[in-house]
Amino acid sequence: MNTKKVLSLNGVSKSFGHKQVLKGVNLDVYEGQIIGYIGPNGAGKSTTVKLMLGLIDGYTGLIEIFGENIIKGDYSYKKRIGYVPETAELYENLTAFEYLTFTGELYGLSSKEAEVKAFGLMKEFGLEAVFHQRISSFSKGMKQKVLIISSLLHNPDLLFFDEPLSGLDANSVMVIKEILAKLAEQGKTIFYSSHIMDVVEKISNRIVLLVDGQVVADGSFEELKMQNQEGSLEDIFNQLTGFTEHEEIAERFVNLVRGGRKDE
Numbered sequence: 001m002n003t004k005k006v007l008s009l010n011g012v013s014k015s016f017g018h019k020q021v022l023k024g025v026n027l028d029v030y031e032g033q034i035i036g037y038i039g040p041n042g043a044g045k046s047t048t049v050k051l052m053l054g055l056i057d058g059y060t061g062l063i064e065i066f067g068e069n070i071i072k073g074d075y076s077y078k079k080r081i082g083y084v085p086e087t088a089e090l091y092e093n094l095t096a097f098e099y100l101t102f103t104g105e106l107y108g109l110s111s112k113e114a115e116v117k118a119f120g121l122m123k124e125f126g127l128e129a130v131f132h133q134r135i136s137s138f139s140k141g142m143k144q145k146v147l148i149i150s151s152l153l154h155n156p157d158l159l160f161f162d163e164p165l166s167g168l169d170a171n172s173v174m175v176i177k178e179i180l181a182k183l184a185e186q187g188k189t190i191f192y193s194s195h196i197m198d199v200v201e202k203i204s205n206r207i208v209l210l211v212d213g214q215v216v217a218d219g220s221f222e223e224l225k226m227q228n229q230e231g232s233l234e235d236i237f238n239q240l241t242g243f244t245e246h247e248e249i250a251e252r253f254v255n256l257v258r259g260g261r262k263d264e
């Protein structure tokens with residue numbers, strides 16, 4: 001494993017108003033790693049990613065990307081980053097061609113370079129016929145593919161993927177998994193946040209579990225399995241988050257749903 005440090009979080013804490021969301025997160029990530037960043041809803045995963053991307057600020061602790069403190073940096077580090085956000089803000093009135101050449105140019109590609117590359121990537125996803133159609137007419141999975149393409153156009157070294165497989169069918173998931181593995185083989189670093197445990201288990205070479213703003217587990221799937229004596233990542237997740245009530249909650253929920261019917 002390559003030992004070049006790509007990003008580092010040191011005692012990173014972040015509050016929104018009186019609510020402390022991150023409580024001293026420490027994390028060193030190295031070149032070629034695929035980090036599966038997991039945790040319950042509201043644990044602080046997206047907040048961590050947004051801090052690293054400079055999309056939100058006002059934190060304590062130190063964040064370094066490519067060896068530079070991001071506060072002191074001149075933001076040129078962002079040119080080496082690709083990002084697929086959890087909720088897409090695609091410009092839906094644009095065509096895929098317009099959107100992708102626009103984002104490619106933002107990252108420093110010429111318009112022609114961006115167009116040729118975007119078309120080639122769209123074609124690989126079977127979307128060449130809709131290259132000149134408005135994104136508003138696309139299905140959820142098609143939009144997701146456009147987002148993934150836009151995050152990769154400038155050949156970034158560090159990728160932040162927030163739930164990148166959302167809306168993708170099983171065949172597309174297989175393709176994306178393969179793409180991520182090949183990018184990591186080429187030394188790209190991937191920071192990947194998802195709730196789909198079986199995919200995280202398969203594609204990550206390191207899993208970081210965040211609970212209530214703190215890292216509570218960090219290691220390969222095999223290491224976590226040995227430490228926790230549980231079978232799947234889903235089981236380990238449930239154990240480490242102390243969650244055992246799914247049956248009771250489901251039963252109460254369904255009882256409440258049934259109670260709403262007046263005709264029984």
Ligand SMILES: Nc1ncnc2c1ncn2[C@@H]1O[C@H](COP(=O)(O)OP(=O)(O)OP(=O)(O)O)[C@@H](O)[C@H]1O
Pocket residue numbers: 016021039040041042043044045046047048086
């Ligand atoms: N801009 C904001 N203002 C106030 N509170 C916020 C803001 N952004 C996030 N939070 C709060 O921070 C906490 C962590 O949110 P975050 O989106 O980081 O969680 P997450 O781990 O990504 O969750 P999920 O798995 O549901 O996407 C939540 O309690 C959320 O309400």
